[in-house]
Amino acid sequence: MIQFSNLSKSFGSQELFSNLNFQLNPGNKVGLVGRNGSGKSTLFKIILGEESPDSGEVITPKGYRIGALKQYLHFTEPTLREEAALALGEEMQYDFYRVEKILFGLGFDQEDLDKDPGSFSGGYQIRINLAKLLVTEPNLLLLDEPTNYLDILSLRWLKAFLRSFKGEVILITHDRDFMDSIVTHTMGLVRRSLFVIPGDTHKFYDQLKANDELYEKQKAADDKKRKELEDFIARNKARASTAALAQSKVKQLEKMGEMDDLGFDPTLTFDFNFKETPAKVLLDVKGLSFGYTPEHLLFKDVSFTLEKGQCLAIIGKNGSGKSTLLNNIAGELTPLGGEVAFHPSTSFGHFGQTNISRLNPGNTIMEEIYEANPKLSASVVRGICGGMMFSGDLAEKKVSLLSGGEKSRVMLGQILARPANLLFLDEPTHHLDIDSIEALMVAIENFKGSCIIVTHSEEMLRRVADRLIIFSKNGAEYFDGGYDDFLAKIGWGEEDQVERVKTAPKNNYKANKKEINALTRERSKATAPLRKAVEKLEKAIMESESAIKTLHAELVAASNSGDNSRVMELHQTVAKEEKAVEADFERLAEAQEKLDELMESYEKRFAELEG
Template identity: 30%
Template sequence: MAAQLMQKTLPNLDFPVLSYINSLFTSSDADPADDPVGSFIRPLLESESTVPPADVDRVCAEMDALWLKLTGAEQARAERGPAKLEQALDMRRQELKSKRQVVTQVVDVASVVKARETQVNLKALEKAEAKLKAKLEKRNARSLYEGSKLMQAQQSKKSYEELFLEVNPLQVIGRDKGKSKDIHLENIDLNFGSHRILSSATLTLPFGRRAGLIGRNGIGKSTLLRAMALREIAVPQHISILYVQQEVVGDDTPALESVLQADVHRSRLLAEERDLNEQISALEREGEERAAHAQTASEDEREKVHAELRKAERKKDDAMGRLGEVQRLLVEIDADSGPSRAAELLAGLGFSKQDQDMPTKSFSGGWRMRLSLARALFCKPDLLLLDEPSNNLDLNALAWLEDYLQTWPSTLFVVSHDRSFLNAVATDIVHQHGERLDYYKGNFAQFYATKSERAKQQRREYESQLQYRQHLQAFIDRWRYNANRAAQAQSKIKILEKLPELEPPEEDDVVTFKFPETDKISPPLLQLSDVDFGYSKDRLLLKNVNLDVGLDSRIGLIGANGAGKSTLLKLLIGELQPIRGQQARNGRLRIAYFAQHHIDSLDLTVNSVAYLQRLFPGLTEQQYRSHLAAFGITGMTSLQLIGTLSGGQKSRVSFAVLSMQRPHILLLDEPTNHLDLEGLDALMDALNRWNGGVIVVSHDSTFIHTVCKELWVCADTKAEKFYGDVDEYKKIIVSGNKTMRPSQV
């Protein structure tokens, strides 16, 4: 309440001041002896020339009453009575005395400063700072979950069906005929807490286009999608929206039925169709019984029965009319083909016929995310929102999804940092930066070329205008006070004043990763010889694996999820032991392992500097910050709680931890997840310059092609070298030739 009064009076008041005032008036241990209104708030208001004195008095009176009510100080003041000074103070004499001192004495700055210091109530100041610190810590704790608060706030109160119908009302079905499904919204302002995401931006998505949304980590791409999903951004009501937000909750529902239930419109209409058919059948039976009874009834009873028959007939006609409307809507949404479409989607995402009949609770988190994606695709919304869909897919499923989305009939808006995926799917690129959205026609490769050329042109124009300004200014400075050239100088001044304000072109963020050069050790470093592994002896996951890793190795592991790629990495680091075969490792070898779920290993309650200091003690804070800066964690970002960082920033912290281990070999399991384009470029460049060995599991075609010198495919309990590149492998997947052995290509 207090902060709202201050903000209403001074709308431009800084947030820390508002936070401090709010902490005073919401604290449970407020001291009745304090007087924040007189000591802080009134001087603050009076110092603002734009606030009328009447408003100052009114606001102070209201806040003083609020303070008295909060602390119970009103009764204490009444009991205490007016405060009395120990000695009488003659204000005029003090004023004359101070004036004489100013005239006759030299001011001692040190004594003045000392006097001012003694006038500060240090205990009160310390108490206020402690309250503010506690407030900020509490806010940081809340911000651990702020990234998903928009969706979680809704989901904590509403089921999937309720939220679906709220965003996409059932009544809008069939009412979009003749209406444009293009999205064009102007002057969009979007905030995330106190952080401004978009300012007077324009959102344009023509119907039927597939737009990729790109931008650096932490810029607010996911926030924009969530706001659209909840219609906090005013997307027209007749445009249906679906957002792939989280993994499916596991229960006893079969996977296929879970996909069918995702289309709430279809489920509701089918349920209503069943109810109407049952109602009509019941009315028909009731009518037959009443008609038979009327034949044997008396004259008076017969008239009454006929009236009831007419009433039942009207109910039946109403039900028949509604049934016809429901069946028409079911035809419009193609309800009959639902089971076959759902089965096709699940098969494309890697679910076998047996998997489709299994309950959702039997699947892992990654497979539940695939179910969530299948549910979204099945609903066929007018606007489909996808946030990093490739993060949860293997290369096989990703190849299928790219092929499937190329024929997507409605509007697609997808956040992705996978260049290959954007090149295959996107027809437009939306670049989010500087609180605005810029639009480019074509896929990512065309965007990159256009953006580079546009940046060069802007730089040339800026330098040309700057040179012209400097030429004018030099002429003015030289001849401004020369009588013969004064008129010309004045003319140049007018030209200079009319020139538009110059803004230098926006510089791209330059991110560099750096892994320390490793020392040489003699081979063999790391070997698997005739290794068999399975989590049970009767079901082997890998058979007869032979792999030799050296400092010059650049190996990419590809294949379907569950084929044993991550298991192979765990065998190499010694986390798992083979059932058969040998596992050899050099005694001096240092291995750094980047796990797929690396965020789970981070301490989200401390900042990045403190986290490194705990793991690798002995360095100064500046050394830790310099090391983090080498991975893009710069400035105050290194002092934020890790839990408040974006997914890409958390990945950068993990890479900084790996670097501190000074490894000989890096084992990377899905390292590209969450990294933005700048981070991906930096990681690829760092790995190519590094002199150690690399084994990587990834679905990012560009990353694999750039970093890896050889590919190994995990499939059918085998891990074998693939004699081709990643594009050839994807063609095999798309063409359905899944029976071809890697060694046969």
Template identity: 30%
Template sequence: MIQITGLSIARGSKSILKQANLTLFPKEKVGLIGHNGAGKSSFFASLLGELPVDAGNIEIPQAWSVAWIDQEVTANDTPVIDFALEGDRALHTIRQQIRHAESSGESAHIAHLYEQLDNLDGYTAESRVATILHGLGFKPEDLQRNVGEFSGGWKMRLNLAKVLGSRAELILLDEPTNHLDIEAVLWLAQWIRQVDCTVLVISHDREFLDEICTHTVHLHGEQLVKYTGNYSTFERTFAERAEQVDQANRKASAEIEKLQRFVERFKAKATKAKQAQSRVKRIEKIKLIETYQVQAHAEIPFLEPHKSPDPLVVLARAACGYNAEKPVISGLNLEIRPGDRIGLLGSNGNGKTTLVKSLVGDLPLLSGDRVEGKGLVVGYFAQDQIESLDMAATPLQHLARVDRQATEQQLRDFLARFDFRDEKVRQTVGNFSGGEKSRLALALLAYLRPNLLLLDEPTNHLDMSTRQALVNSLIEFEGALVMVSHDRHLLESITDTYWRVHAGQVSPFDGDLEDYANLLKKESSQTDRSKEPAKATQGQPTDRQAAHQRLKTLRNQIKKIEKQLEECTAQRQLADTALHNLDYSKPDTASLAARLAHERETAHRQVEDHEFKLLELMLESETLESELGL
């Protein structure tokens, strides 16, 4: 287990933790939460030994390997599959030793090395890592491409794949969903739930945290407070504790006030002096409990549009893309009308951003017509929106460029609504955090009073409370909006309709995000079955000895999953029985019912995951048995 005792760390003059304690047990999936600037990434740095500890101890078992996401990729000439395999350090070392031994003819040593390779599941490594890469959105033909051919966002996915393929005992993930689409986020959540190691995740995606976390650690008030359960459970528990603290403090304050009145009244009277002094000591002993405060968030208000044409924008017989010979989307006929609230679904590379840019007018159509309604005002937030800000300019200067007629006070008043106040409006943007830059970019959009908002991943740099502020504002927004986001809470809260961008077409999706997740599972299963005969050419062992070894591994994994499935099914049945037998006449039954319902839901989710994994393993096992004639 990981044992943290009396930990104090600081960044310069800013204290991050002070005498903090925390225990993490093997295989726990832990969400690390806290407002932007609380020090979550600094805490990760201290776990990795990159940030000096001022006091206290961090004890991680020496036998544990630790994996984390690098922020840079330098191996540009390395094939994707080889780059991802390097994350498994033990396997990478053994393979290097085998290559050296084979070149030098050390036959006796080679046999021992191959035995070690088998113990590390080396024969299935390519297949295992290829599955991870596929889950993160890479196509089969991408695996032999060089890393340098991919954009920055895809390189971050490669770094994530490297970590997931590491087989480390402790995995640290800092905002792993930022460069992913919904499809990859859903896959990653399933992977984390099933992996047999301890995972510590920093994320502001509440749906993601709800799906993966067995525990939540709140970095708050320079302490690490651990809660059992996912983010929603933490939120309820935190609110309950805050209410309890508030009640206790109100009671203590009333007692202090009563005692203080007695002291003031009788401190000058000799006959009451002793009692007054006693009450002074009593006042000194009463301590108010530190208030539980949720970090206040900035507002992100969008003003009512001046007017809205109907329709706002129309694409007719349109083809979108960058090459007339190979359009990304074709046969497009759609219109955006006032009040439309549309979420775009589809994996990265299918054309969601291309469609948004075509709607904005930034990307000319390859064919067809784009017609704007008279009075259309577009507010467009691109994926790289904050990079378009002038890092040497201040918020005041940015807004003055939008409206040269406004007075400084008018500009200050508007920026204050987005929590840019006092000297903050005169600080250069280059010194802002990612969240502050995003907030400023949204403020510049809001000032235009758009009647059509086109938002492409607007939450990547926003913390939980600011994301909720954006949700609240967009719910009240009176114009139309089209959104691309991997944040399912945001999509579910503000959109009414989904369009799926897939295979060069845009079509309405009649369902919610749960239906979409089920569709993806179904399509993935069909794709996997269609590729079964070709598995031997995609990194699977081709000789009979290796195939027998793979079959042995599969059978062991099937037995393990079957045992886990049996245990989870039993846990679910126990929870069902307990819920059925509850006596609701007792006062504490409601809280007990909530706990049992959570346990039942957790067990049910694990049953579904194990059943899905078992099916995959059985299909592969049957295919190998057929090939071997067993």
């Protein structure tokens, strides 16, 4: 259990929050919401002791452990086992068995323990950070945007894990569907105060709206009563016969107090600017293929048509080629094969992951909107700026002074400045808060044209996508249906490992702890030479394969230029390197087999000790 008592925090003249009071009860999983800049991350830092409140305190019971999941992925140890063991205290520095139990609970296998932590996918690297956190046995997890840069499969795994976690959770995320699937309560920083209700974000915002409407009605009645009293006093205070009565009304007015106006945060409000088109089919893609070398294609023979009003989503793991496919269709990259044909009346707007870097840091927000469409009037540009939450003087703010979320809104503003009937949107929810994401989804739903979207948001997929391109182990495949249809008919199969999620196990082996620790140290010493041999061979193979890849590229270039002598030289070098790789693979298989046998013998001994 953790308590906030009268917490207040300001930065200069900006007050983030004041007199916050809250109690987190056992088993609570709380979603923390609020506009960007409302103080959510600052509140986390105060809980962790990284920031001091101006007044008030955070009260935690004795022995209550708080852990925060790190977003950055930086590993220093050569193996997964050693990296996870960094979280062990001095008194448990050899307690590897405890670390392994947690790693297995998070879906790692025995063979993973001796791999380089940097060799795992992004989703599994997040699990490594989570394992290091769980080794400390925290009672409370603080998660600040844990969904950033995770693909759909990693998001589905993390969602299942947090639902099964036995302790308390406070979660900040812009992914509303992710939050709602986990939380027991929603807590919001609203107008510098804290508002908490049981239930998800939909119940929270419905209740907040109802409370605001009731407050406004009460204020209107209060203002009406105040005006009547003021008028009575003004009419009667000068007359001797009514002066006493007027004075009593003055006292009544003084006792009333005054209800403040509700300060409403600006909200993203807009509709994409649809350009009329007679076309039924806006886009026809035939046999599209691309790779950075012809031997290693990211996708092959992708074909589909996109009619007016349709929305196609491109989904899959990180690094699979989703953004690359979108950039091929948008003309940012040149495909190796196939063709992309637009109807002559097609006009598109492109929101890309790399487009933020194209904003001119020396320009103001208004100047950036003008660059998208110089024909617009100043009033129209200011209207677009206002819709993107840059009203008044904010529209004159320099791009160099903007946050990531603000720059994303400028890019959306640029799309609004161009009339379009086809939108390319690559992760458009990044850096936007929950309210802004909701406004974006409504705008996409209302758009009369067509969309192609890359997103990991399952809520966005369900709401706007009516057809898909799925990147899986079989390549990129077109699916004529929505996301729920895909899950029902095909699903993620073996790639979706949600079913492997278990709660991190409790350590109930104290009786044999001494023997287990001794055996762990013995195993580590016995297997160390073989593990080092395996790592050395794996590194040598990776370096050789990288060299071969470079040589192949040189070979293609030499062949294209007609340099036959260079071609012969490169062929001989490639053959030599490939022979060396084959020999290393044979030695690796032999060393790995010996290591596996040794590990299996120790596993039997551990099982006997564990009983």
